[in-house]
Amino acid sequence: MSTSPSGRRKKDAHQQHSSSTADSETPLRPLQQQRQPTSYYGERKAAGGAISRLKHHQHVHHLHFVERIRHFTWTWFTMTMATGGVANVIYHVPEGYRFHGLYAIGCIFFILNLVLFLFNLAMISCRFWYYPETFRASITHPTESLFVPAWVISLGTILINITEYGTGHAGPWLLHTMCVLFWVYCVLATVFSLGIYLIIWSTQHFTIAQMTPVWIFPAYPLLVIGPHASVLASKTAGYTALNIILGGFVFQGIGFMVSLMIYAAFIYRLMTQKLPQESLRPGMFISVGPSGFTISGVVGMGQVLPRVVPATFMGGDGQLAGKVSMIMANWMGLWLWGLALWFFFVSVGAHWSTVRHGRAKFAMTFYSYIFPNTALTSATFAIARALDYNRPITIVACVMTGLLVCAWGAIFSMMVHAVVRKDILWPQKQEDREEGGWKTQAGERRVCDLDECPSETSPPLGGGSKSDSVLSRPAVDMDGAVDERMEEDVEKDVARRRQRNSSGASPSSAAMRFVDEIVRSSGRYSRGAEDMV
Known part of the structure; x- marks a missing residue:
């Protein structure tokens, strides 16, 4: 049966309209409706x-902002650790080396640390509120779980700063409150240190090739107890101060001995696997912290002991026992100071290739350049006091303080820049990324790597007249x-x-x-x- 030319035109128009409708509804289907390529090149194309x-x-x-909150990890509390550490170092600058306004600068860092700590608490709470499954994931992830104690360490630095900057201006009630909070913090630090290590030992499987000083991090809450005890005991008297010193020695000893055993694994890893990759080398400075905090705490508590020990302390001459304890603490601090300096120079030397080739890319672990080195600086001030305020050592510590303040400002500005550039608070860019057997959680959007992504000006996808030309190009x-x-x-x-x-x-x-x-x-x-x- 023949068809008129007008009928054929209507039929062709109807088929063309159906084809364009299918193009707009299912973008991949038109590929099967086009002319079948007969050549090998057409097939590949x-x-x-x-x-x-x-x-x-x-x-x-x-x-969206809420989607980026999903990647607000525990490592953000390293920012408050570093900020509180800088305030602590500024407080320990001795008289004769201070300038007018230095105390005010320390107060600014102290107040800023409080603000940043509340900001971190609000953001991490929003993360767990909007994405409840991330709470369990954060304490079982092989890397992020190591940083869970960072908020406890931040709380410890805040308590130290309150004791340093607040107790002399707010009356005796604040001092009594800090004495109570000291023991509360001791319990909290012990629970979190034990808990995180038990979770890691129960859920993770690490090899020596994966070892970094970050393994020490769950012991850090215990390491700030000694410095806190030394400052708090210096502002109290009698049995209250003595009990604080005894508790400080016990908990500081636990933290340092656990860290010392992990030191052995770190040295073994360096001997068998060479240095960590460039992105992990800032964490090498964490190895400086255990010795630094122990020096600051032990020497500081030892200097308070002769004033607070009773006459019958340890069954003998209390005054003699206090002085002997102070001398032993000073020698112990001097001994550990060399160890802290050794790990510091090893960590600095490991960054030579990174700095030379410009391979450093910002991560929140950059605050490892600050917090452990605040411990070394405070330890240097303590050693100078133990040696009758040795002038060269005090000058070195003052120079280190200035460098720490400058480094804090540089790293904080880099952090803000990284947030804007989507180098952090972004999928696969922080400690919650995929690694080992850990996979992205269900419901999380996949985004492309902005550093490797092709231009966003690529030809658009669409149906209609443009789809044929797009599909026909290689x-x-x-x-x-x-x-x-x-x-x-x-x-x-x-x-x-x-x-x-x-x-x-x-x-x-x-x-x-x-x-x-x-x-x-x-x-x-x-x-x-x-x-x-």
């Missing part, structure tokens, strides 16, 4: 172009998202399927089935792309 379109469709370059001309390895895989697989289907099946249909299999099975593509298919 169709398959590679579809893969490129699928990869480009999943590019996500922006996240993948590398579209957006460069298909690398040489993927193109080779496409070519090899298409060649095998052409040979397998040479009996009569269209070679292009084999490529189409291959693309469909990639769409259905590849776990690298976003949920949105899978829904689109």
